[in-house]
Amino acid sequence: MKTEELIINPQGKTEEYFINMGPQHPATHGVLRLLLTLDGEIVRKVDADLGYIHRSIEKMTEFDTYRQIVHLTDRMDYLSAHMNNEAVCLAVEKGLQIEVSDRVKVIRTIMTELTRLSSHQLWWGVIGMDTGALTTFMYAFRDREMINDIFEETCGARLTMNYFVPGGLMWDIHPNFQKRVKDFIKHFKTKLPEYDTLLSDNVIFRKRTEGIGILSKEDAISFGVTGPGARASGVRCDLRKKHPYSAYDRVEFKEILGTKGDTFERYRVRILEMWESMHIIEQLIDNIPEGEILEKTKAVIKLPKGEFYQRVETARGEFGANIISDGKKSPYRMKFRSPGFSNLSVIDHLAKGWKVADLVAIMATFDFVIPDIDR
Amino acid sequence: MSYFGDIGKGIKTLLSGMKVTGKYFLNARKEIITQQYPENRDTLEMFERFRGEVVMPHDENNEHRCTGCQACEIACPNGSIEIVWDRKVDEETGKKKKYIVNHIYHLSMCTMCNLCIVACPTDAIKMAKKFENAVFDRTALTKVLNKPGSKLMDGVEE
Numbered sequence: 001m002k003t004e005e006l007i008i009n010p011q012g013k014t015e016e017y018f019i020n021m022g023p024q025h026p027a028t029h030g031v032l033r034l035l036l037t038l039d040g041e042i043v044r045k046v047d048a049d050l051g052y053i054h055r056s057i058e059k060m061t062e063f064d065t066y067r068q069i070v071h072l073t074d075r076m077d078y079l080s081a082h083m084n085n086e087a088v089c090l091a092v093e094k095g096l097q098i099e100v101s102d103r104v105k106v107i108r109t110i111m112t113e114l115t116r117l118s119s120h121q122l123w124w125g126v127i128g129m130d131t132g133a134l135t136t137f138m139y140a141f142r143d144r145e146m147i148n149d150i151f152e153e154t155c156g157a158r159l160t161m162n163y164f165v166p167g168g169l170m171w172d173i174h175p176n177f178q179k180r181v182k183d184f185i186k187h188f189k190t191k192l193p194e195y196d197t198l199l200s201d202n203v204i205f206r207k208r209t210e211g212i213g214i215l216s217k218e219d220a221i222s223f224g225v226t227g228p229g230a231r232a233s234g235v236r237c238d239l240r241k242k243h244p245y246s247a248y249d250r251v252e253f254k255e256i257l258g259t260k261g262d263t264f265e266r267y268r269v270r271i272l273e274m275w276e277s278m279h280i281i282e283q284l285i286d287n288i289p290e291g292e293i294l295e296k297t298k299a300v301i302k303l304p305k306g307e308f309y310q311r312v313e314t315a316r317g318e319f320g321a322n323i324i325s326d327g328k329k330s331p332y333r334m335k336f337r338s339p340g341f342s343n344l345s346v347i348d349h350l351a352k353g354w355k356v357a358d359l360v361a362i363m364a365t366f367d368f369v370i371p372d373i374d375r
Numbered sequence: 376m377s378y379f380g381d382i383g384k385g386i387k388t389l390l391s392g393m394k395v396t397g398k399y400f401l402n403a404r405k406e407i408i409t410q411q412y413p414e415n416r417d418t419l420e421m422f423e424r425f426r427g428e429v430v431m432p433h434d435e436n437n438e439h440r441c442t443g444c445q446a447c448e449i450a451c452p453n454g455s456i457e458i459v460w461d462r463k464v465d466e467e468t469g470k471k472k473k474y475i476v477n478h479i480y481h482l483s484m485c486t487m488c489n490l491c492i493v494a495c496p497t498d499a500i501k502m503a504k505k506f507e508n509a510v511f512d513r514t515a516l517t518k519v520l521n522k523p524g525s526k527l528m529d530g531v532e533e
C-alpha cells in the first residue's frame with residue numbers, strides 16, 4: 001500500500017488511536033500516566049495507570065510506632081501535610097481517649113487553614129500554567145513564600161513539617177508567629193483581588209473553563225468525589241462543617257457551594273475558600289488560649305484492640321486514617337482514604353467528548369497530588 | 376456584532392491584567408522578593424528551628440552529653456542513627472558504666488522528622504541549620520557525631 005493511501009482515508013472517516021499522557025508530562029503534575037484513547041483531538045476514553053510513585057506507606061506503618069507513622073503522612077499529600085498529620089494524631093488520640101487542650105486545638109486549626117491557603121495558592125498558580133498563563137505561577141509563589149516562612153519559623157520545615165504529634169504539638173508556637181500570620185493576612189487581602197483581575201476575569205481563561213467538564217451532583221456522590229470539586233456541584237461535603245474536629249466548631253465560616261459543577265465553578269469555589277480560610281484564621285489568631293502543648297502519653301504508645309477512624313478535610317477533599325489495632329505498639333493494619341484517588345476516578349467520565357486541552361483544564365481544577373493517589 | 380464585542384472584551388481584560396503586571400514591573404525595585412541565593416551565603420540566616428541535619432554539640436573540653444541510652448536510635452523511623460556502645464568501670468564508684476564508642480548518623484536516610492531530638496533525655500543532639508548537604512560520594516553522608524577522644528560531660532545521668 002502506498003503511503004498516500006495510508007494517510008488519506010477516502011471515506012473521510014477517522015480512526016481512534018491511543019496515546020500516553022505521562023508519566024513525565026508536566027500537566028499531570030507528577031508521575032501519573034493517563035492512557036488516552038483519542039479520535040482526532042477528542043477524548044474518547046481515559047485510563048489512569050498508577051503506581052509510578054508507590055512507596056507502600058500503608059505497609060510501612062505496620063512496622064512503625066504510632067509516633068513514627070505521623071511523619072510518613074507528610075509525604076502523601078505534601079501540600080496538605082498538616083491535615084494528614086492531624087488525621088493520624090486525632091485517630092491515635094481517639095484510641096488513647098485523651099483530649100488535647102484548647103490551645104493545641106486552636107493552633108492546629110490555624111496551621112491547617114494556613115496549609116489550605118498555601119495549597120490553594122499553588123493550585124492557582126498551576127491552573128494558570130496549565131491553561132497557558134505563566135504569570136500566575138510567579139504571583140502565587142510570592143504569596144506562598146510568606147506562609148512557608150511562617151511554617152519554617154514555627155515548625156522547622158517548609159513542606160514536610162511533622163509538627164503535630166499524638167497528644168499535641170511538637171513545640172509551642174514561635175513568639176513571632178501571631179505577628180507574621182497577621183502580616184500575611186493583611187498582605188494577602190490586598191493580593192487576592194489581583195488573582196481575580198489576572199485570571200478569573202480573563203476572557204481566554206473563561207472560555208477555557210466555562211461549561212467544560214460538567215459534573216452533576218449525583219455523579220459527584222456516586223464517584224465519591226469530595227472537596228472543592230464536589231462542592232462546586234452542590235454537594236454539602238465539608239467535614240469542617242458537618243463533623244467539626246479541632247476548633248472548627250467555635251469559628252464562623254461559610255461552606256462554599258457551587259451550582260453548575262463546571263470547571264470554572266470548581267475554580268471559583270477554591271478562590272472563595274481562600275477568603276473563608278483567612279476569615280477563620282482572623283477569628284482565632286488573637287484568641288489563642290493558654291494551655292498544655294503536649295498531653296502526657298507513655299513513651300511507647302499502645303492502642304487498645306479495636307478500630308479507630310478519623311477523617312479530616314484537606315485542601316483536596318476528605319482524608320481518612322483508619323487504624324486497626326491489636327494492642328501492640330504498631331497497628332495491625334492502617335488504611336488511608338485519600339481524596340485524590342476518588343477524585344481521579346471521575347476524570348474519565350468528565351473528559352469524554354472534550355478535547356485534550358480541556359482534559360488538562362479539568363485535571364487542574366481537581367488539583368491532583370500524585371503521591372497522595374499512589375501512597 | 377458579538378464578534379467585535381468579544382474582541383473588545385478580550386482587549387479590555389487583557390489590559391486590566393496588564394495593569395497589574397505593569398504595576399509590579401514599574402515598582403520592581405521597591406518590592407524585591409527574590410533572594411540571590413548562592414551570592415548571599417554570607418548573610419543568609421536560617422530560622423532557629425530549621426531542621427538541616429543532626430549534630431552533637433561539644434563543649435570546649437571536648438565533652439558531649441550523650442550517655443548512650445539509645446533512645447534516639449529507637450525513636451528513629453528509618454534507621455538513620457546507629458550507636459556503638461561499650462561498658463567500662465567507673466573509677467570513683469567501681470560500677471560498670473555505659474559509654475558511646477561511635478554515634479553514627481546516616482544523613483542519606485534521614486527525613487528530618489525531629490523525633491530523635493524530642494526523644495533524647497539529656498539534650499545531647501540537636502538540629503543544625505546547615506542545609507547544603509550535596510556531596511560527590513554518598514559514603515560522605517555517613518557521619519560520626521561524637522568527636523574523636525571526646526567523653527561524657529560530668530553530671531549528665533541517664
